[in-house]
Amino acid sequence: MWQWFFKLGSPKWFYELSGKWLPWLVAAMSLLLVIGITWALLFVPPDYQQGNTIRIMYIHVPFASISLAFFPLMAVAGTITLVWRMKLADMVAKTAAPLGAWFTALALISGSIWGSDIWGTWWIWDGRLTSMLLQFFLLVGVISLRSALEDTDAAAKACAVLSIVGCINVFVIKYSVDWWNTLHQPSSPIGMAGDSANGPEIWVPLVIMIVAVYLFFAVSLILSTRNEILQRERRSKWVQELLASA
Amino acid sequence: MLTANALCCERDDRILFRHLSFELGEGEVLQVQGSNGSGKTTLLRILCGLNEGYQGAIRWYGEAIADQVENFFASLLYIGHRVGVNKVLTPLENLRWSCSLQQQVSDGAILAALAEFGLRGFEESQCFTLSAGQQQRVALARLLINPARLWILDEPFTTLDSDGVAQLENLLRQHAQSGGSVLVTTHHKLSLSPLEILSLD
Amino acid sequence: MTERRITTAAAFRATLARDLLIAYKRKNDIINPFMFFLIVATLFPIGISPDPQRLGEIAAGVLWISALLAAMLSMDNLYRADYEDGSLEQLLLSPHPLYFMVLAKNISHWLVSGLPVVLASPLIAYMLNLPTDVYFALFMTLLLGTPVLSLLGSIGVALTVGLGSRGLILAVITLPMSVPVLIAGTMAVQQTLNGAPLTAYLAILGAMLLASITLAPLASAAALRISIN
Numbered sequence: 001m002w003q004w005f006f007k008l009g010s011p012k013w014f015y016e017l018s019g020k021w022l023p024w025l026v027a028a029m030s031l032l033l034v035i036g037i038t039w040a041l042l043f044v045p046p047d048y049q050q051g052n053t054i055r056i057m058y059i060h061v062p063f064a065s066i067s068l069a070f071f072p073l074m075a076v077a078g079t080i081t082l083v084w085r086m087k088l089a090d091m092v093a094k095t096a097a098p099l100g101a102w103f104t105a106l107a108l109i110s111g112s113i114w115g116s117d118i119w120g121t122w123w124i125w126d127g128r129l130t131s132m133l134l135q136f137f138l139l140v141g142v143i144s145l146r147s148a149l150e151d152t153d154a155a156a157k158a159c160a161v162l163s164i165v166g167c168i169n170v171f172v173i174k175y176s177v178d179w180w181n182t183l184h185q186p187s188s189p190i191g192m193a194g195d196s197a198n199g200p201e202i203w204v205p206l207v208i209m210i211v212a213v214y215l216f217f218a219v220s221l222i223l224s225t226r227n228e229i230l231q232r233e234r235r236s237k238w239v240q241e242l243l244a245s246a
Numbered sequence: 247m248l249t250a251n252a253l254c255c256e257r258d259d260r261i262l263f264r265h266l267s268f269e270l271g272e273g274e275v276l277q278v279q280g281s282n283g284s285g286k287t288t289l290l291r292i293l294c295g296l297n298e299g300y301q302g303a304i305r306w307y308g309e310a311i312a313d314q315v316e317n318f319f320a321s322l323l324y325i326g327h328r329v330g331v332n333k334v335l336t337p338l339e340n341l342r343w344s345c346s347l348q349q350q351v352s353d354g355a356i357l358a359a360l361a362e363f364g365l366r367g368f369e370e371s372q373c374f375t376l377s378a379g380q381q382q383r384v385a386l387a388r389l390l391i392n393p394a395r396l397w398i399l400d401e402p403f404t405t406l407d408s409d410g411v412a413q414l415e416n417l418l419r420q421h422a423q424s425g426g427s428v429l430v431t432t433h434h435k436l437s438l439s440p441l442e443i444l445s446l447d
Numbered sequence: 448m449t450e451r452r453i454t455t456a457a458a459f460r461a462t463l464a465r466d467l468l469i470a471y472k473r474k475n476d477i478i479n480p481f482m483f484f485l486i487v488a489t490l491f492p493i494g495i496s497p498d499p500q501r502l503g504e505i506a507a508g509v510l511w512i513s514a515l516l517a518a519m520l521s522m523d524n525l526y527r528a529d530y531e532d533g534s535l536e537q538l539l540l541s542p543h544p545l546y547f548m549v550l551a552k553n554i555s556h557w558l559v560s561g562l563p564v565v566l567a568s569p570l571i572a573y574m575l576n577l578p579t580d581v582y583f584a585l586f587m588t589l590l591l592g593t594p595v596l597s598l599l600g601s602i603g604v605a606l607t608v609g610l611g612s613r614g615l616i617l618a619v620i621t622l623p624m625s626v627p628v629l630i631a632g633t634m635a636v637q638q639t640l641n642g643a644p645l646t647a648y649l650a651i652l653g654a655m656l657l658a659s660i661t662l663a664p665l666a667s668a669a670a671l672r673i674s675i676n
Contacts, residue, residue, distance in 0.1 A: 082669075134623050134626055137619070137622075137623040138623050138624070140619060141616075141619045141620040141623065144616050144619055144620075145606060145607070145616065145620060148607070148610050148613070148616055149609075149610065150258075151257075151258070151676070153299050153676070154609070154673055154674070154676050157673040157676075158606050158670065158673050158674065161602075161606065161666055161669050161670050161673065162602075162606060162620065164666070165602055165624070165666050166624075168662075169623075169624050169627075172627045173623075173626055173627055175627075176626070176627040176630045176631065177626070177630065179630070179634075180630045180634060183634060183638065235259065294540060295540070296536060296539060296540070296675055296676070297676050298672075298676060299676060315542075316542045316543075317542075319540050319541060319542040320452060320542040322540060324536065324537075324540055326533050326536055327533070328531065328532055328533030328536070329532070329533050330532060330533035330534045330536060330537040331532060331533070331534075332465075332469060332528065332529075332532055332534055333528075333532065334469050334472045334473055335465070335468065335469060335472070339465070339468060342461070342465075343461050343462065343464075343465040344534070344537050346453055346457065346458060346461040347453075347458055347461070347462075347537060347538065347540075347541035347542075347543070348452075348453065348541065348542065349452055349453050350452075350453050350457070372472075
């Protein structure tokens with residue numbers, strides 16, 4: 001078990017293994033994306049309240065749900081960096097932060113577009129939107145700390161600490177913002193996930209889209225981590241050989 | 247008492263030193279030499295535990311330092327490039343704090359040490375009114391107050407005048423004679439008789 | 448030799464006393480956060496409206512935001528001078544748990560920059576026409592909440608102390624982190640105004656304070672060790 005764990009920490013091993021997996025992941029992702037998007041756009045019946053606007057859900061919900069995974073992911077990677085000094089964990093953490101900011105921003109934008117129709121305004125201080133916005137700020141904080149610190153090693157550890165603190169904070173923010181929101185708005189606005197009866201014709205394509213977006217996330221993370229590996233290990237023998245053979 | 251085995255350090259893709267091994271015994275003075283940028287300060291900071299960006303093993307009386315940090319810190323006195331003297335406080339106030347991080351200390355002992363280093367009459371003036379050499383002397387006064395066994399000194403001679411240099415050399419000699427150890431970087435030629443030299447070039 | 452070793456409690460006291468002494472000698476450290484707090488609070492009536500009714504409604508939020516900004520802006524001094532003159536290295540090399548040394552510095556920071564703000568809050572609350580029934584709620588929430596701001600801010604400062612030019616990075620890192628405290632503080636005042644009991648909110652703020660006293664100095668200590676590398 002431990003041996004396997006440390007083997008996983010070797011950038012070279014990860015690079016080779018991910019190279020083998022990548023085509024399969026991309027294939028599965030493309031297939032599910034095509035099925036999910038076609039289904040959501042063409043075959044899902046319009047909502048009796050929201051009409052065709054409900055189709056935005058198939059983008060918004062997957063992005064919003066995966067956005068919540070970034071801080072836990074970065075905190076786990078940060079713990080591994082601090083405790084076992086595993087380089088790969090930091091490479092994942094480094095690439096996860098900007099990805100997380102993009103995913104969070106997309107969740108916010110899609111939520112805002114959806115809201116413009118059902119709430120009649122582009123922005124309200126809804127609990128979910130507000131805590132998502134604050135999470136975006138925290139991610140920007142991690143990214144700017146990373147770019148401000150020149151020494152790779154110091155940046156890795158500092159961002160690890162900030163990610164762990166941020167992860168705890170995201171949960172506290174989530175609960176306190178929900179609480180703040182219910183106290184300020186006793187009558188909560190229309191629920192986002194569609195209050196209408198959730199038949200399988202609604203949720204099956206949603207599940208497909210969620211899996212597809214998770215795969216998209218995995219592919220993006222692996223691709224950018226591979227870039228980071230090549231960049232950081234550029235002086236090592238195996239990267240030199242790889243470049244020579246290419 | 248302090249042994250380093252196969253130390254290796256690289257910074258910003260540049261190897262500062264590698265396969266560096268040495269041993270510092272009781273009563274020894276080890277002078278670290280090397281041109282500018284050869285990693286002298288980094289080496290000292292690694293040995294103190296301030297810098298963790300290295301590979302290799304450092305042992306204190308045969309045991310890894312990580313297993314006995316408190317013990318090690320209690321017997322270490324480090325004076326770096328930045329000497330740890332607050333400009334707003336007076337020498338007396340500075341030493342009251344920095345010495346009491348390690349041990350109980352009386353004002354009498356501090357005043358005596360300051361006087362020994364030629365700072366009589368400056369005890370109560372704020373440190374920003376003192377010259378760089380005088381501030382260095384404030385920090386060096388800790389050598390007289392704290393009975394640490396291991397002294398790690400980074401360029402302690404640079405700002406001292408010739409009297410100060412002689413006095414510090416004398417102090418190092420006494421410390422070594424009483425069984426303490428010194429690790430020092432300097433470009434100054436030390437006139438100590440048993441003197442080990444470690445070159446980083 | 449060993450019998451003269453100092454206890455951690457004594458080293459804690461020495462560090463606290465030293466930081467308070469430095470603040471006392473540099474009067475700016477005490478006066479500036481306080482003045483900043485007063486000025487920011489003054490800007491709101493000018494920027495929004497001098498109407499007592501409207502001011503009374505936003506007074507709690509204004510006071511809390513001003514206190515938050517004052518705490519953040521005074522943070523920078525916390526480890527900066529010590530980093531530059533080498534005292535921070537000495538602190539890290541002390542044979543005592545860094546947790547307590549960091550805690551001493553944070554307490555000193557709060558006593559110097561947070562406490563005056565808390566003490567002055569009823570005066571500003573009066574000027575902003577906050578209903579008098581909630582003065583006590585405001586005072587108590589600030590008393591429990593501002594130390595949390597110092598403890599959280601300390602993490603951000605510790606992470607950025609080695610940076611040459613920090614600009615606004617400290618604010619970007621720490622301001623979002625203080626949102627839960629801001630929410631708990633302002634909600635407490637508003638809900639007390641609506642007749643809800645204050646104790647529940649004080650319990651929440653107290654829990655936040657306890658959690659940050661236990662955890663935040665650990666994070667600050669880890670961050671300092673990284674920054675000094």
